[in-house]
Amino acid sequence: MGAVKVIINKELKVAFNSLLIYIAYTAFLCVTGFVCWFSGKNIFSSGQASLSNLFNVFYWTLFFLIPALTMKSISEERKDGTFELLFSKPIKTWQLIMGKFFAILLQVVICLALTLPYYITIASLGNVDHAVGFCGYLGLILVCGCYISIGMFASSLTPNTIVAFFITFAIEIGFVVLFEFIAELWGSGFMAALFTYLSIGEHFDAIPRGVIDTKDLIYFISVIIIFLALARHYICKNRF
Amino acid sequence: MDVVVENLTKSFENQKAVDSISFKAKRGEILGFLGPNGAGKTTTMKIMAGLLTPDFGNITFGDYSIWKQAGKIKSIIGYLPERNPLYDEMNVIDFLFFISKLHNIPKYKITSRVLDMIRLCGLDNDKHKQIGELSKGYRQRVGIAQALIHDPEVVILDEPTTGLDPNQIFGIRKIIKEIGEEKTVILSSHILSEIETTCDQVMIMSNGKIVANGTTSELRRKSDAEYCLKIGIKGGATINIHEALNDLPGVLHIEIIHKQNFELQCKPDVEIEKSIFNLCQENNWYISELTPVQTRLEDIFRKVTQNE
Numbered sequence: 001m002g003a004v005k006v007i008i009n010k011e012l013k014v015a016f017n018s019l020l021i022y023i024a025y026t027a028f029l030c031v032t033g034f035v036c037w038f039s040g041k042n043i044f045s046s047g048q049a050s051l052s053n054l055f056n057v058f059y060w061t062l063f064f065l066i067p068a069l070t071m072k073s074i075s076e077e078r079k080d081g082t083f084e085l086l087f088s089k090p091i092k093t094w095q096l097i098m099g100k101f102f103a104i105l106l107q108v109v110i111c112l113a114l115t116l117p118y119y120i121t122i123a124s125l126g127n128v129d130h131a132v133g134f135c136g137y138l139g140l141i142l143v144c145g146c147y148i149s150i151g152m153f154a155s156s157l158t159p160n161t162i163v164a165f166f167i168t169f170a171i172e173i174g175f176v177v178l179f180e181f182i183a184e185l186w187g188s189g190f191m192a193a194l195f196t197y198l199s200i201g202e203h204f205d206a207i208p209r210g211v212i213d214t215k216d217l218i219y220f221i222s223v224i225i226i227f228l229a230l231a232r233h234y235i236c237k238n239r240f
Numbered sequence: 241m242d243v244v245v246e247n248l249t250k251s252f253e254n255q256k257a258v259d260s261i262s263f264k265a266k267r268g269e270i271l272g273f274l275g276p277n278g279a280g281k282t283t284t285m286k287i288m289a290g291l292l293t294p295d296f297g298n299i300t301f302g303d304y305s306i307w308k309q310a311g312k313i314k315s316i317i318g319y320l321p322e323r324n325p326l327y328d329e330m331n332v333i334d335f336l337f338f339i340s341k342l343h344n345i346p347k348y349k350i351t352s353r354v355l356d357m358i359r360l361c362g363l364d365n366d367k368h369k370q371i372g373e374l375s376k377g378y379r380q381r382v383g384i385a386q387a388l389i390h391d392p393e394v395v396i397l398d399e400p401t402t403g404l405d406p407n408q409i410f411g412i413r414k415i416i417k418e419i420g421e422e423k424t425v426i427l428s429s430h431i432l433s434e435i436e437t438t439c440d441q442v443m444i445m446s447n448g449k450i451v452a453n454g455t456t457s458e459l460r461r462k463s464d465a466e467y468c469l470k471i472g473i474k475g476g477a478t479i480n481i482h483e484a485l486n487d488l489p490g491v492l493h494i495e496i497i498h499k500q501n502f503e504l505q506c507k508p509d510v511e512i513e514k515s516i517f518n519l520c521q522e523n524n525w526y527i528s529e530l531t532p533v534q535t536r537l538e539d540i541f542r543k544v545t546q547n548e
């Protein structure tokens with residue numbers, strides 16, 4: 001675990017030394033703040049202190065934010081040749097991947113922590129079930145884990161960061177929108193059930209309502225592991 | 241720690257980059273890899289650094305083999321890649337701390353090791369600068385510092401002075417010589433003067449094979465099978481002089497360098513100076529220059545790499 005910790009520290013240091021993360025945080029808070037408090041469908045319009053609206057806004061904003069955080073993660077290492085430097089040190093590929101994954105996840109967790117004032121405001125406006133609030137944040141972190149692993153996989157495919165951004169976006173759309181749409185087209189039967197199962201929304205919907213099912217947890221963890229394993233495969237394959 | 245390479249072979253898509261090479265690098269010695277671009281130097285070094293796996297053959301660092309103790313080997317070698325990739329967005333000192341932590345250097349030693357490296361590589365004034373802001377020479381120093389930070393037994397430097405100005409080259413050479421006194425240093429270059437001044441042992445590679453191997457003086461002695469002279473003869477037509485010189489006994493090759501100046505290669509046992517003198521006397525020509533040429537590493541290099 002030593003090397004993983006070293007990579008996490010280094011990644012966080014580099015991230016918080018660059019402007020990108022602050023721009024990303026500002027953009028995230030501006031967008032979520034606007035949608036939550038000022039837009040036509042703001043929290044006040046529903047007349048009740050509902051958290052699901054809040055988590056829905058976070059869910060969609062993170063959908064756009066995370067590809068921007070992950071696009072550089074592996075492609076830039078390959079472009080700059082720093083893999084050659086790293087892999088001549090006593091570090092294994094999986095340690096590097098885990099380090100980068102947790103570093104980005106921590107950046108997202110900090111971003112979500114910055115939205116706590118929203119939560120506190122809603123809680124002070126009416127009765128809020130804090131267990132539901134906790135589940136909502138947990139669900140968001142799990143979804144973010146999936147987005148990050150998809151982003152890192154896309155980043156491992158190409159040395160071009162912009163291409164990595166769009167590949168992440170395309171895979172995310174598949175998981176968030178397309179699979180649900182295909183399942184609806186199929187109507188019923190095995191294929192419909194399969195695509196429904198593959199859709200991230202299907203698994204996320206219940207969590208902010210306070211229902212944590214092991215089936216959903218297994219789904220999220222499997223997606224994370226599969227995409228990180230694929231990223232590892234592509235790093236080893238085209239390392240130099 | 242001695243490094244022994246045995247029958248190392250590596251191919252990329254049917255092209256042999258390294259073709260069954262064997263050599264030994266001893267502790268306290270600087271071994272120089274010399275060769276034209278694409279000769280297989282970088283591939284050999286990447287295999288030694290554990291970045292590529294050979295198709296065949298073995299490398300042992302002391303008692304450790306690349307097939308069995310690859311992880312252990314990475315902690316006893318220091319490697320400077322050819323492109324010298326660094327994290328431009330980090331500052332020098334943070335970068336060196338990061339590398340020392342990757343090497344698992346004990347916490348209480350890290351600061352002193354980082355400061356030692358900064359001093360050794362002359363980075364004192366730039367330690368807080370971002371790596372992206374450094375000049376090429378200073379980047380190279382950071383590259384060498386990261387390769388040496390864990391006090392490795394074997395140091396592998398791939399073209400450490402490429403693209404540097406003469407002052408920077410002098411600085412880097414000084415560092416290499418210093419570390420070469422205690423450790424096994426393997427460096428590659430296609431700059432001959434660098435190898436000639438820095439290395440104790442020279443290996444010339446071409447098309448993936450070792451075409452010459454030995455100390456600089458050994459290589460020079462081997463190629464002294466030919467004796468080389470620079471001659472200037474005046475007082476006649478160039479073409480006549482050229483023909484007459486060519487007809488002298490023992491002359492192997494003659495080349496017109498400039499107007500009536502020639503470079504002549506002959507067997508070492510014939511008294512060529514006497515024949516030339518007699519020739520000039522017969523034809524009423526006179527000698528304007530007669531200089532024996534010592535074989536330089538450059539000539540050996542050219543000869544062995546062109547024959548391939």
